[in-house]
Amino acid sequence: MNMSTNTDFTLAIEDLTVSFDGFKAVDSLNFYLDRNELHVVIGPNGAGKTTVLDLICGKTKSTSGSIKFLNKELTNLSEHEIVRAGVGRKFQTPSIYENLSVMENLEISYPKGRGVFGSLMFKHDAVVRDKIMEVAKQIMLEKFLHTEAGLLSHGQKQWLEIGMLLIQDPQLLMLDEPVAGMSVKEREQTAELLNKISAGRSVLVIEHDMEFVARIAHKVTVLHQGKILAAGEMKDVQKDPKVIEVYLGH
């Protein structure tokens, strides 16, 4: 189906295009992501940022091009197969199970018992409990394990969703606006969390808050009208006249 070659990158997107009724939301995109890299994608509304995440995780099917994750082609896999390959994705609005407790939210995300019969026979044993505890500590929710998730604050919900991804130990973690609606203190804690969890995996973040981006990003890519406008280190991108004109300037 596609002729792209293997690479050393965790994620290699080549010539990726998706068009909705002729409108190209993503246009011949090339993008590479390394292991241990925390990469932030910024850009004005409608630039195609969320669409790129949708394409990687299989929510939207591409029109043409290739997405290779650890040299495995993702474009023809279904959503759950992509997750099982090691790609985790957080949605823009916190997407957690409001009626279940924090523990149950994490338990459901635990990557065992994913089949119908596996889930019937799944045992909540010490290994599972320890892992849940470990993740709960990481996301600062260890005191809320038995709290109904719907009762958490907005920021805690965002952390819980990150925790639901962490418990699956994904090689690629994609976060869509993780600090939206968070207080200043929560933003600081989230930045710390992201710096910690980017070790040993690749993290792809979409964010608008430039101060937050500057704090976490190893590399930044600016998207505009489905194409890359600029890419590189934050301080260089911020000085780029094209970026200032379409995004930062106003």
Added chain:
Amino acid sequence: MSFVYEKLFGDKKGLIGFCILAALILVVFPVMLDSFRLNLVGKYLTYAFAAVSLVLLWGYGGTLSLGQGIFFGIGGYAMAMFLKLEASSPENTAIQSTPGIPDFMDWNQITELPLFWMPFHSFTFTLFAVLVVPTIFAYIIGAAMFKRRVGGVYFAIITQVVSVILTVLIVGQQGLTGGINGITDLRTLNGWDITSDSAKNLFYFINCFLLLAVIIASRFILTSKFGRLLLAMRDKEDRVRFSGYDVANFKIFIFSFAAMISAIGGAMFTLQVGFMSPSFVGIVPSIEMVIFAAIGGRMSLIGAVYGTLLINFGKTAFSESFPELWLFLMGGLFIAVVMFFPNGLAGLWEDYGHHITKRFGFINKFFDKSKNTADSVELEGANS
């Protein structure tokens, strides 16, 4: 030990509720009611299978089926076909132009038993068919719908359409199915008279035990990770999918399981009532089953049984005096429950039941003791 206990009964409240229900249907009803009334309760309890299946499918799974009558009917018809063949022995049907085939076939100028009737000479095959045919049928419908991500109101409409199609098919193929009259005049099971009081009593108890077993099996599903996944899917289907689950498979399983449960009810109906007809397959019975579950409480396996009993008692009492008003009353009740008590009787019990249970404190104490001896390890996170 405690693990098994929680898996099968849920928490302490679940066990008490289960025991009260068991005592009511196994002891109180048989002692208090005469044979005719007991048989009537037995008939109601066969609908409870469908109501329990809807708790799983609709209450927990969030997928409303308006076609549980399909599966109730298939189970009932499978059993009826066996009994009819036995009732149509060549000696019993000697006056027909073709002896040895069911009477309605003879009336429709059919001279040979159709091929698909043949295996129903065997009781073992019939039991197998009662369980497997509806399950496979549900699997096919479920796979066709859920794999394409058809759900919600569209799924409800499609199940309703299937139940209409099945009714039309049964009514239209009079020679093969008995048509609108259904399959009637069922007398014996392996030579044993099923119309006798002793047989009816026995069927009543078999029915009760099967219903209680179904409730335990359903509880096992709901207290497992599967049960929490059902709730999660109802709430955020995409999040479940993007946590690595093939959502469709879970829905197909619960739909097939619900179909199997309903079919057991249908087969027990045929045995206790002595006939099966298309009026238990179509839209009206299917929607009635939803009302039973809604009124009993669509999140409560045990509540669904009480809902079924209550509505059917009401139906019998009311339709004796005001037959034309009953449908309006039931419709009104359904709307009232959905609007004011979305969790039905079980929800009311949750909210106000403690006023009553306070007076029966000794029951609580008794169960506390039995629980403490049974379970020494505290299990986290396994309540539902």
